[in-house]
Amino acid sequence: MFNRLCLSAILFVLGFSMLPASFAAAADTVVTVTSPANNSTNPSAVLITATTSDWNASDHLEVWDTNSGQSAMKLGNVFAGSTNTIHVLPKGSHTTTVKAVTSSGLVLSSSSVSYTVAESCTSSSTVQCNFDQLGIADPDTSCNNAPTEALWMGNPCGAQGSGSSEPKSYSAQEITSTGGLADANNTSLNGESLLLSETQADSGYSNVLFSASSPSQTTTLDSHWIMDLYVYLPNPEAHQAFELDAQYVWGGYWTKFYTECAFNISAGTGYWGVYGGGNGWTFLNGKNGAPNVPCNRSQFSAPWSGGPTSTGWHHIVWTFLRNTGGYAEYESLTFDGTTYQLNNYTPTTETNSGSNQGDFSALVQLDGADNATAYPTVQAYVNELNITHTP
Numbered sequence: 001m002f003n004r005l006c007l008s009a010i011l012f013v014l015g016f017s018m019l020p021a022s023f024a025a026a027a028d029t030v031v032t033v034t035s036p037a038n039n040s041t042n043p044s045a046v047l048i049t050a051t052t053s054d055w056n057a058s059d060h061l062e063v064w065d066t067n068s069g070q071s072a073m074k075l076g077n078v079f080a081g082s083t084n085t086i087h088v089l090p091k092g093s094h095t096t097t098v099k100a101v102t103s104s105g106l107v108l109s110s111s112s113v114s115y116t117v118a119e120s121c122t123s124s125s126t127v128q129c130n131f132d133q134l135g136i137a138d139p140d141t142s143c144n145n146a147p148t149e150a151l152w153m154g155n156p157c158g159a160q161g162s163g164s165s166e167p168k169s170y171s172a173q174e175i176t177s178t179g180g181l182a183d184a185n186n187t188s189l190n191g192e193s194l195l196l197s198e199t200q201a202d203s204g205y206s207n208v209l210f211s212a213s214s215p216s217q218t219t220t221l222d223s224h225w226i227m228d229l230y231v232y233l234p235n236p237e238a239h240q241a242f243e244l245d246a247q248y249v250w251g252g253y254w255t256k257f258y259t260e261c262a263f264n265i266s267a268g269t270g271y272w273g274v275y276g277g278g279n280g281w282t283f284l285n286g287k288n289g290a291p292n293v294p295c296n297r298s299q300f301s302a303p304w305s306g307g308p309t310s311t312g313w314h315h316i317v318w319t320f321l322r323n324t325g326g327y328a329e330y331e332s333l334t335f336d337g338t339t340y341q342l343n344n345y346t347p348t349t350e351t352n353s354g355s356n357q358g359d360f361s362a363l364v365q366l367d368g369a370d371n372a373t374a375y376p377t378v379q380a381y382v383n384e385l386n387i388t389h390t391p
Helices: 002-017 021-026 297-301
Strands: 030-035 045-053 060-067 073-078 082-088 092-101 107-117 136-141 152-155 169-176 192-199 205-213 224-232 239-250 253-262 271-275 281-283 314-322 328-335 338-345 360-368 377-390
Touching: 030 092, 045 060, 045 092, 045 107, 060 082, 073 082, 136 169, 152 169, 192 205, 192 360, 224 239, 239 314, 239 377, 253 281, 253 314, 253 328, 253 360, 271 328, 360 377
Parallel strands: 030 107, 136 152
Antiparallel strands: 030 045, 045 082, 060 073, 060 092, 092 107, 152 205, 169 192, 192 377, 205 360, 224 314, 224 377, 239 253, 239 360, 253 271, 271 281, 314 328, 328 338
């Protein structure tokens, strides 16, 4: 009896030790989601981070999300033991799950968090939220670059740039949409967005400037400005450049915070540019004291790192300073979570005269590529365009 029991024990130990290594490792594989926090409220750009202990038995991580009771959607695969990516998600309640999965599809471990996506912007005396939802002017055209009406209108008059021409037509439209995953060719993050379009002239390239003024004015001298928005370009190849601006009138000075992604600069290398009044545009290419801030079509056409495989929304945040001389200083740019410090770069000391003290506006200019035959239509979706201004 003793020998028989000893033999059984020995066989049991031998059998356990002969199990595949992956089985033993699986017992120690633990996924932990570290962001967002459980029961938190987050903006549309949600940072999802997770770590995995004892990664060796796994092949990849899978990131899944369920929005407001809809079916779970895969946000992507990560072939590493951790993930630190930003995903643009629609408003509502979410449960995000990160799974450690073997090459055969076996789930070794998973971790979930539940949270809410909601806009964090509330209009106040220092914040104007949702410029993109102000509505469309009727008629939606004006040859005045600085309208005082709190509605979007286009200015096709006097196309800017050598060789440019006025477009055949243009339009500003209010878009409403619903969908489970915002960063997957949906036309809105929060159900409403602004679609700006132009049909190019037959030759060369065309451009058109769209603008809308804030419904409220500033009542003090506000020196610090933040322009925060999401942009979706359905076809970045159709754009020669893409311009995003804010402007502000105070003390007789018209301060222009004008920026553009110049796709074609330096033989297509592409850089952000800032406006220098009479000096024209200065491109941030790291030369002559300018910061180095790249901007190319791939940044707009490629999805965010780790995100869905489709073109989608991109998050842009500019911070500006209106200095005591009334001209613009550029402090920083954050594109899809990467921040470029511009160290109060000042391209000019020139100021422009302006009336309507306290007025401020948002502007978007479409610049079509120099091939109207290949790219007859130029479009941009704009969403959650918020401007903050403080003394």
